[in-house]
Amino acid sequence: MLTLPDVLAARRRIAPEIRDTPLxxxxxxxxxAHAEVRLKLxxxxxxxxxKARGALNALRRLAALHSGASLPRIVTAxxxxxxxxxxxxxxxxxxxxxxxxxxxxxxxxxxxxARHGVDLRAIAETYEESELLALEYxxxxxxxxxxxxxxxxxxxxxxxxxxxxxxxxxDVELVVAPVGGGGxxxxxxxxxxGMKPSAQVIxxxxxxxxxxxxxIAARRLVQVNVLPTIADGLAGNAEADTRTWPYVRxxxxxxxxxxxxxxxxxxxELLAKEHLVxxxxxxxGVAAVAAALTPRGLRTAVVxxxxxxxxxxxKECL
Amino acid sequence: MLTLPDVLAARRRIAPEIRDTPLxxxxxxxxxAHAEVRLKLxxxxxxxxxKARGALNALRRLAALHSGASLPRIVTAxxxxxxxxxxxxxxxxxxxxxxxxxxxxxxxxxxxxARHGVDLRAIAETYEESELLALEYxxxxxxxxxxxxxxxxxxxxxxxxxxxxxxxxxDVELVVAPVGGGGxxxxxxxxxxGMKPSAQVIxxxxxxxxxxxxxIAARRLVQVNVLPTIADGLAGNAEADTRTWPYVRxxxxxxxxxxxxxxxxxxxELLAKEHLVxxxxxxxGVAAVAAALTPRGLRTAVVxxxxxxxxxxxKECL
Numbered sequence: 326m327l328t329l330p331d332v333l334a335a336r337r338r339i340a341p342e343i344r345d346t347p348l349x350x351x352x353x354x355x356x357x358a359h360a361e362v363r364l365k366l367x368x369x370x371x372x373x374x375x376k377a378r379g380a381l382n383a384l385r386r387l388a389a390l391h392s393g394a395s396l397p398r399i400v401t402a403x404x405x406x407x408x409x410x411x412x413x414x415x416x417x418x419x420x421x422x423x424x425x426x427x428x429x430x431x432x433x434x435x436x437x438x439a440r441h442g443v444d445l446r447a448i449a450e451t452y453e454e455s456e457l458l459a460l461e462y463x464x465x466x467x468x469x470x471x472x473x474x475x476x477x478x479x480x481x482x483x484x485x486x487x488x489x490x491x492x493x494x495x496d497v498e499l500v501v502a503p504v505g506g507g508g509x510x511x512x513x514x515x516x517x518x519g520m521k522p523s524a525q526v527i528x529x530x531x532x533x534x535x536x537x538x539x540x541i542a543a544r545r546l547v548q549v550n551v552l553p554t555i556a557d558g559l560a561g562n563a564e565a566d567t568r569t570w571p572y573v574r575x576x577x578x579x580x581x582x583x584x585x586x587x588x589x590x591x592x593x594e595l596l597a598k599e600h601l602v603x604x605x606x607x608x609x610g611v612a613a614v615a616a617a618l619t620p621r622g623l624r625t626a627v628v629x630x631x632x633x634x635x636x637x638x639x640k641e642c643l
Numbered sequence: 644m645l646t647l648p649d650v651l652a653a654r655r656r657i658a659p660e661i662r663d664t665p666l667x668x669x670x671x672x673x674x675x676a677h678a679e680v681r682l683k684l685x686x687x688x689x690x691x692x693x694k695a696r697g698a699l700n701a702l703r704r705l706a707a708l709h710s711g712a713s714l715p716r717i718v719t720a721x722x723x724x725x726x727x728x729x730x731x732x733x734x735x736x737x738x739x740x741x742x743x744x745x746x747x748x749x750x751x752x753x754x755x756x757a758r759h760g761v762d763l764r765a766i767a768e769t770y771e772e773s774e775l776l777a778l779e780y781x782x783x784x785x786x787x788x789x790x791x792x793x794x795x796x797x798x799x800x801x802x803x804x805x806x807x808x809x810x811x812x813x814d815v816e817l818v819v820a821p822v823g824g825g826g827x828x829x830x831x832x833x834x835x836x837g838m839k840p841s842a843q844v845i846x847x848x849x850x851x852x853x854x855x856x857x858x859i860a861a862r863r864l865v866q867v868n869v870l871p872t873i874a875d876g877l878a879g880n881a882e883a884d885t886r887t888w889p890y891v892r893x894x895x896x897x898x899x900x901x902x903x904x905x906x907x908x909x910x911x912e913l914l915a916k917e918h919l920v921x922x923x924x925x926x927x928g929v930a931a932v933a934a935a936l937t938p939r940g941l942r943t944a945v946v947x948x949x950x951x952x953x954x955x956x957x958k959e960c961l
Contacts, residue, residue, distance in 0.1 A: 346665075347664075347687060349662070349687060366687075368918065369667060373918055596954065596957075597954045600686065600691055600920040600950035600951070600952070601920065602914060602919065602920060632918035634918070636911075636915045636961060639914075639961070640958065640961050643954060643957070
């Protein structure tokens with residue numbers, strides 16, 4: 326199992342190339358929560374997503390492991406943001422990467438991936454199909470598969486987000502983060518348990534893809550029916566036996582399911598009230614606090630995890 | 644005349660309450676400028692505008708001058724953002740403030756001012772009329788007038804923006820800032836001349852309110868005809884004999900006039916390309932770089948000065 330030292334090692338590895346993103350007060354959410362709420366703006370991270378952290382950590386580790394030998398080829402599956410992070414990190418590390426995504430992933434994500442000169446295959450119908458294609462590709466070509474969530478280095482890299490939160494705001498009492506496959510939420514929980522065990526951790530998932538609320542209710546990782554959602558980055562089932570499940574089950578205080586209407590309102594209100602852009606997945610934590618799905622009265626840090634949203638979709642929400 | 648030590652003194656005064664805002668690379672503008680371009684995000688400053696800097700500097704100074712005695716009442720005129728900054732700073736300093744603005748100022752600005760419990764008078768037709776009303780109010784009541792630009796403490800406070808830019812990016816070769824009354828541009832120029840004389844400073848004003856391009860052409864401060872503009876924060880003539888004129892004339896390399904269409908495109912493209920929200924005035928520098936009105940090949944910092952835009956106006960631009 327990963328623990329805090331793994332996250333701190335990831336931080337030393339990636340800090341020179343990653344932004345220590347702003348943590349700024351939201352008066353809007355503070356009024357709702359009856360306590361100070363601050364937003365951790367991974368929407369302003371390199372690649373406009375926290376995914377740059379895990380991708381860089383994983384690829385730097387791989388490049389170092391093969392230092393001097395021939396470098397491995399990388400393959401991954403992604404709803405879009407992890408692919409963007411891997412494409413960026415591959416370019417920096419001099420690695421070749423093949424990236425499978427859904428055909429319908431936002432242009433904001435696909436165009437950004439393509440700019441890094443990787444082998445982009447936006448051919449799947451769903452995230453899960455991207456994953457099957459990527460795993461098959463790894464098997465047939467010998468490329469190294471880097472899962473967007475079921476990977477220790479990716480989880481540890483994502484956890485560095487929480488290290489920054491706790492360093493800049495030691496008084497924080499609750500950290501809220503979006504959850505899709507569970508990489509970010511696991512990393513955050515590992516860091517918070519290690520640095521401040523008294524603080525709570527809450528995950529916010531899309532009600533349209535209720536993997537972790539359903540699994541917690543069933544006390545085992547279950548498959549769910551995935552409906553269309555504006556939170557494209559959170560949609561899809563996790564791999565059977567994903568290593569994120571025990572972290573979410575054992576280290577996270579609660580996972581809440583955010584209805585679609587609240588996610589849309591979250592995108593709109595975050596823009597109207599705080600003049601910040603975030604994608605549907607990125608506002609899941611914000612929407613959970615705004616809809617009072619999280620406890621009040623606690624000093625709360627909310628991870629705004631990404632801002633890769635198409636203008637057309639943003640306009641729909643306004 | 645103000646010099647660097649005045650700006651550094653302002654910085655010491657306001658730093659504990661002001662955000663050292665992010666300075667982040669824009670790949671979009673870097674490609675256009677053929678050199679690295681970074682955005683100084685005063686759009687994420689307290690009050691969502693750089694105006695918080697000058698307002699806090701001026702009011703903390705006034706409060707300190709009258710320490711122990713009865714505190715002065717403050718009056719100001721504003722297109723909106725300076726008023727927001729003064730309202731915020733007055734609350735922090737325990738000062739009473741009366742703020743005159745145009746009736747048509749954006750709700751994003753007026754609502755935020757009103758939340759600080761100040762005496763808001765949104766009754767003027769134009770910025771200039773707000774100024775006349777505020778000056779008249781000062782004369783009849785004895786309140787202290789704090790101009791949004793024609794004030795040494797406001798200018799020095801605004802200049803702290805450039806100090807942060809130069810500290811975080813000593814290699815910068817050009818700083819581009821929006822200019823309306825000239826407070827920000829003067830402060831930036833004073834700081835840059837003192838810290839790195841070799842760097843250039845360029846002001847970007849709205850073509851609809853071409854105070855400084857016209858004045859530089861005439862070699863004296865002139866009055867101009869002000870047309871409607873999306874850059875509401877830059878619209879309006881400056882006071883006769885404003886102290887910003889000699890700074891702009893003597894310390895700034897060039898002022899460019901940004902056409903209305905470029906300002907609207909600037910709001911839209913900044914959102915589409917960098918997922919950042921800014922108001923019309925806030926993007927004047929961005930739009931100048933995007934439209935290649937500034938020299939290419941120089942490492943450029945662009946001040947994104949504020950993000951107080953109404954959702955309806957933002958939608959118009961998209």
